[in-house]
Amino acid sequence: MKRKLALYIMFTMAVWGGISVFIGKQTVHNFDNLLRNKLLLIVGAFAIILGLGSLIFHHTQKIKRNARYWQYSYITLGALIITSFIGLFGGVRGEGGLPTFFGGTVLGTYQGNIYTFQDKNELKLFKADPSRYAREDIALMPLPQGVSEDLSRYEKSVLLREIQLRNTSLQLQNLEIPLMISPVSGEVVPFEDDFGVSIQNIYEGILVPCGSTMFAMLAFYMCSAAYRAFRMRNLHAGVLLVSAFIVMLGQIPLITAFIPGLHDFRQWILDVPNLASKRGIMIGVGLGMAATSFKIIFGIERAWLGGGEE
Amino acid sequence: MNDRTIWEKMMQVDRRVIYLIVAIVMIVPIIFPFDLPIKISKRTTLKLFNAIEKFPEQRSVFFISADLNPQDQPELYPMLVSWIRHCFHRKIKVLVMCLYPTSLGLAEQALNQVSTEFNNRASQGIGRRIVYGEDYVFLGYKPPPIVPILGLGENIFDVFPRDFYGNELKDYSTLPMMENIKNYRDMDMIGSIAANTLPVTYIAYAQARYGIAVTGGVTAVSVADFYPYLDSGQLTGMLEGMKGAAEYEGLxxxxxxxxxxxRLATEGMSAQSTTHLAIILMVVLGNVxxxxxxxxxxxxx
Incomplete structure (x- = not known):
């Protein structure tokens, strides 16, 4: 019965999705919008929960069974817990309800002009280390009232942006604040600031360098593979090799500057032979997708339902 | 005993030697970049540039779906920066959205970078100041991709009640540019920056249903996949990898x-060119x- 119910729901939704495009009635259009904008959003949210559950189950099982590379599962689960906690309770920039701050000791205190936002009395900018900024950096910018010229160009631009974003004004106060070194950026920041280990810090400090490194390594593998495996063993491989050469050479400005017509020849390869073959592949794939969709809609293809009892 | 020929020995050269060569040809031009004469591709880069040039000032909206990831950053990030710069120069409003959570940081970084550049110049009396809410709005991220792609064709406020910073989209005092933007009909073009086939998804769902122009910024490795759409006119030009981004920066x-x-892409072209040359020479040598x-x-x- 469970499988049949799923099939009925799928059939109804698929047929509705198809016919709603051809019915011009506003009521039909509105209902279609409701399904697509609201229902799909709810289904999507459930899919995330399902994916999360599946990830946790997979890695806990791996640890339980001492499967190959089970140690890495601890890292995955640990990263999931830490980032979820910071993301859920610490806010995008560490502005959330729960403190997500760790590390850091008071270095000393700073006394001077502190800029606070009028609405939230929030500390955002201050001169922690004036020696870092040259006097030449001070730009002649029309500044809001209360902001002195004793700021670097960068500080001013950040400050102006904050004012734009918050649609608020600033107050200038002479305060004494304790300082610390940020555990993420290494910069001197106010200890009592709302600074924390935010999702943005994790993104910039961990995800961006890791992702870039992984992709950069491809260049080494590709070069090694090209040297060892890209052989002109027969005519087909020869045609592939020559066309790849021309397209690659056409990408190099240094070469195209010396060989007239190479850039245009590369473009011709992309425009004519490439286009012809791509179209053929796309038409084939499109027909295959349509056939598979019909098989799923009419319940002929049921692999998507998975196992389990009827 | 050892009757291996020089050719056989060369074919089985230690992979670390190849890695070392690649490292050298990649690192040296990064440290000492050199200028390259970059020829503009008419069908792709120039077509897109001219299309944006034709947008009327002040009231045009360029919607950017910034779906780049850290691993695509060298190729796709300069495209995003260039599009934003072009729009700000031409006083075209920019609306940015992400379909993946990993794209949020880079999209925000690009917006901050370009607005800071403009504001710094404005402080020296050159050009105009960029104001958040008036010149651009960052919508943030909404899953799954099909929901915002289709939903934005009907009502943007249903899909994104708030922007990335938590401002209500209907709060026109904070985000005045949103007063005139309700759905795709109020936008002039969608620019999809992605390392996958998302530009095609925009063509299939946003363009086919709502008739909006679509362009793409894609990685060099996936360029060939988009040529059928370029030829049919469904893509209004596109940027092809780092070279396309460098061409756009030049324009x-x-x-x-x-x-x-x-100009990040222009700077990167020297390293990319030498690495491409090294790969070509490696293949030639391997075949010899x-x-x-x-x-x-x-x-x-």
Missing amino acids: IRETFPEEDGR CFFMQRRHESRRG
């Missing part, structure tokens, strides 16, 4: 002489060794 510099921002060895074997019987 912006030519058209707007006051533009003095860093292969044929010489085969010849040697056939002679030996």
Whole structure:
């Protein structure tokens, strides 16, 4: 019965999705919008929960069974817990309800002009280390009232942006604040600031360098593979090799500057032979997708339902 | 005992030697970049540039779906920066959205970078100041991709009640540019920056249903996949990898002489060119060794 119910729901939704495009009635259009904008959003949210559950189950099982590379599962689960906690309770920039701050000791205190936002009395900018900024950096910018010229160009631009974003004004106060070194950026920041280990810090400090490194390594593998495996063993491989050469050479400005017509020849390869073959592949794939969709809609293809009892 | 030929030895050279060569040809041009004469691709880069140039000032909206990830950053990030710079120069409003959570940081970074560049120049009396809410709005991220792609065709406020910073989209005092934007009909073009086939998804769902123009910024490796859409006119030009981004940077510099921002793609082209050359030479060398060895074997019987 469970499988049949799923099939009925799928059939109804698929047929509705198809016919709603051809019915011009506003009521039909509105209902279609409701399904697509609201229902799909709810289904999507459930899919995330399902994916999360599946990830946790997979890695806990791996640890339980001492499967190959089970140690890495601890890292995955640990990263999931830490980032979820910071993301859920610490806010995008560490502005959330729960403190997500760790590390850091008071270095000393700073006394001077502190800029606070009028609405939230929030500390955002201050001169922690004036020696870092040259006097030449001070730009002649029309500044809001209360902001002195004793700021670097960068500080001013950040400050102006904050004012734009918050649609608020600033107050200038002479305060004494304790300082610390940020555990993420290494910069001197106010200890009592709302600074924390935010999702943005994790993104910039961990995800961006890791992702870039992984992709950069491809260049080494590709070069090694090209040297060892890209052989002109027969005519087909020869045609592939020559066309790849021309397209690659056409990408190099240094070469195209010396060989007239190479850039245009590369473009011709992309425009004519490439286009012809791509179209053929796309038409084939499109027909295959349509056939598979019909098989799923009419319940002929049921692999998507998975196992389990009827 | 050891009767291996020089060709055979070369074919089986230690992979670390190849890695070292690649490292050298990649790192040296990064440290000492050199200028390259970059030829503009008319069908792709120039077509897109001209299309944006034709948008009427002040009231046009360029919607950017910034779906780049850290691993695509060298190729796709300069495209995003260039599009934003071009729009700001031409007083075209920019609306940015992400379909993946990993794209949020880079999208925000690009918006901050370009607005800071403009505001710094404005402080020196060059150009105009960029104001959040008036010149651009960052919508943030909404899953799954099909929901915002279709939903934005009907009502943007249903899909994104708030922007990335938590401002209500209907709060026109904070985000005045949103007063005139309700759905795709109020936008002039969608620019999809992605390392996958998302531009095609925009063509299939947003363009086919709502008739909006679509363009793409894609990685060089996936360029061939988009040519059928370029040929049919469904894509209004596109940027092809780092070379496309470098071409666009050059066009912006030519058209707007006051533009003095860093040209990341142009800088990266020298390293990419030398690495491409190294790969080509490696393949040639590998094949020469292969044929010489085969010849040697056939002679030996």
